[in-house]
Amino acid sequence: MRLVLLGPPGVGKGTQGRRLAAEKGWALISTGEMLRDAASKGSPMGLEARRQMDAGLLVADDVMIGLVRERTSQPDACSGFVLDGFPRTVPQADALDAMLDERGMRLDAVLYLTAPEEELVTRLTGRLECPVCKRAYHRVNAPSRDGVHCDDHVSAALIERADDVEDTARKRLEVFRMQTSPLAEYYRRTGRLVEVPGVGSVDAVYGRMRQVLDARQPTIG
Numbered sequence: 314m315r316l317v318l319l320g321p322p323g324v325g326k327g328t329q330g331r332r333l334a335a336e337k338g339w340a341l342i343s344t345g346e347m348l349r350d351a352a353s354k355g356s357p358m359g360l361e362a363r364r365q366m367d368a369g370l371l372v373a374d375d376v377m378i379g380l381v382r383e384r385t386s387q388p389d390a391c392s393g394f395v396l397d398g399f400p401r402t403v404p405q406a407d408a409l410d411a412m413l414d415e416r417g418m419r420l421d422a423v424l425y426l427t428a429p430e431e432e433l434v435t436r437l438t439g440r441l442e443c444p445v446c447k448r449a450y451h452r453v454n455a456p457s458r459d460g461v462h463c464d465d466h467v468s469a470a471l472i473e474r475a476d477d478v479e480d481t482a483r484k485r486l487e488v489f490r491m492q493t494s495p496l497a498e499y500y501r502r503t504g505r506l507v508e509v510p511g512v513g514s515v516d517a518v519y520g521r522m523r524q525v526l527d528a529r530q531p532t533i534g
């Protein structure tokens with residue numbers, strides 16, 4: 314199954330996508346993570362991307378489309394993939410349809426996770442991440458056992474993403490509203506969008522996603 318998780322920053326795409334991909338044996342393709350990886354390795358593309366990310370802005374469509382074209386053709390993505398953070402613009406969505414079409418494939422569903430904006434700001438500005446497994450924590454609402462290290466990697470100190478500071482988080486939400494939210498209509502028109510409330514516990518949101526997917530799976534094999 315090939316799936317897009319659409320939704321604003323902080324809504325839980327990464328957390329839910331990771332769990333779903335692991336359970337189903339699909340590849341999790343997180344474009345934000347790919348860019349942070351490239352930036353930490355110091356490649357010219359990565360360093361340019363970091364400038365955009367730190368300002369809360371989007372990286373150029375052609376760069377993103379190239380990355381996703383290559384990543385989705387790798388062997389681990391053959392049996393299915395979950396896209397977290399791509400597409401974020403209409404040209405990216407067009408390119409995704411075209412690249413799948415070239416390969417005789419199609420996108421099976423787009424799950425649109427939603428939550429109120431003030432809740433997203435609270436989630437983003439309290440978010441901490443394990444540098445090893447990328448598991449997300451929250452300083453107040455979901456701290457790790459000792460509040461400092463990952464529960465699963467006890468020597469890994471949790472880190473805060475540079476773009477989770479409040480000003481940048483708000484900028485990212487504005488960019489989502491302006492550039493990415495039109496994709497909901499784009500996918501609704503073609504019958505691929507399913508809206509899933511992203512509020513409540515991680516388990517509750519995951520349960521809603523599974524219900525949607527289980528209902529669709531018989532028709533898409």
Ligand code: AMP
Pocket residue numbers: 322344345346348365366367369370371372373377397398399400401402405476485
């Ligand atoms: P994320 O980890 O999904 O929150 O993404 C972090 C940042 O990476 C975004 O704020 C953008 O600067 C950049 N980014 C990730 N995915 C894309 C994309 N599909 N198009 C443009 N920029 C992206």
